[in-house]
Amino acid sequence: MKNWNWLAFGLLVIGFSSCISQKQITYFQSPATDSTGIIEQITNRYIPTIQPNDLLSINVNSLNPEASSFFNPYAAAERMPSFQTVNGQVPVTAVVGYLVDTQGNVQLPLAGKIKVLGLTSAGAQELIQEKLKNFLKEPTVAVRFLNFKVSVLGEVTRPSMFSVPNEQMTLTEALSLAGDITIYGRRDNVMVIRETNGKREFGRINMNQRDLFKSPYYYLHPNDVIYVEPGKARLAYADRFYTILPSIIGALSLIAVIIRR
Structure with missing residues (x-):
């Protein structure tokens, strides 16, 4: 009976696992020429100004x-x-x-x-x-x-809208409040949606690269929306689940029959 339990477990692992490299999930990667102890000047800190309807x-x-x-x-x-x-x-x-x-x-x-x-x-x-x-x-x-808020959607642990009491929030802080990007989220293409002067901007940030700190979207503005899109692993996970679901059900049914005997 234990062998059959291990077989069922193996089927689940094979069905749900996807190949994700360390490079895809590591934040703030530096070029190969970089050494430790790098110091960068902070130059793009955002200070909000009062606008109509604030x-x-x-x-x-x-x-x-x-x-x-x-x-x-x-x-x-x-x-x-x-x-x-x-x-x-x-x-x-x-x-x-x-x-x-x-x-x-x-x-x-x-x-x-x-x-x-x-x-x-x-x-x-x-x-x-x-x-x-x-x-x-x-x-x-x-x-x-009182109305400085940002929203975090998509492949994060806790999608939500967050209030900003100290008039400043960074992209990394917002993602931390949302429980970080899940293993299935794309870190190389995080979208920040921003409305400025009657226009809607769609910015992209690669969280894998250290130059994200220089992006104009790193310091968030009031009412920014952060969207983390699912990667191929998430799509493969869903496809494989529905593909092998009949096989899993069949294996579990066979185990149940053997146990009864």
């Missing part, structure tokens, strides 16, 4: 907390983590904030409309802080993006 958290403080609270109508809601859900749905209170209008303005109590289009969060902080000096004593302002 959702901003604007937190105001001053020497008079009671007066400051007038400028923080969303403070209680913003303390709720954006990933918290109720019955599988994100609560409306988890995503409230100051919406940037189509002209690039935010509307603050008393201060009115403030133009923040094209500014970084640090630049917006300085501008709003200066405007609020007319209403508060020594105000301090903190601005951050």
Whole structure:
């Protein structure tokens, strides 16, 4: 009986296995001429700027907390983590904030409309802080993006959409959050889909090569979509499974008959 069990196991292994080389799954490969200890200058770090329809958290403080609270109508809601859900749905209170209008303005109590289009969060902080000096004593302002999210799809362990609390995420960080590319995913042709200025870009990155760090798609932008397509091994896996399924069923049926005897 043990022999028949090993036979069934062997059939499963033969049916599901595919030839995948180490070179296909190794990240950050260097040219043969490279030596260890290489240091590269980081030159393409991405800093997001405020665009129409962005959702901003604007937190105001001053020497008079009671007066400051007038400028923080969303403070209680913003303390709720954006990933918290109720019955599988994100609560409306988890995503409230100051919406940037189509002209690039935010509307603050008393201060009115403030133009923040094209500014970084640090630049917006300085501008709003200066405007609020007319209403508060020594105000301090903190601005951050609430709608910086990226999506990871395809041959990864945990496809999902991820919030970015610190205004910066790299491709490698997003793939790590998604549980990494599966053994069947193509590392040499990862797609990043990006919408910029009314246009949709489709960038390609080879995760096997070290020059991926120089790609304009390595630092992710808000609402980027990462897609990892299946490789030939995944297709072969599916084809072989359905091809040998009758054989596996037959072998298991034969084992069952022998066991009964």
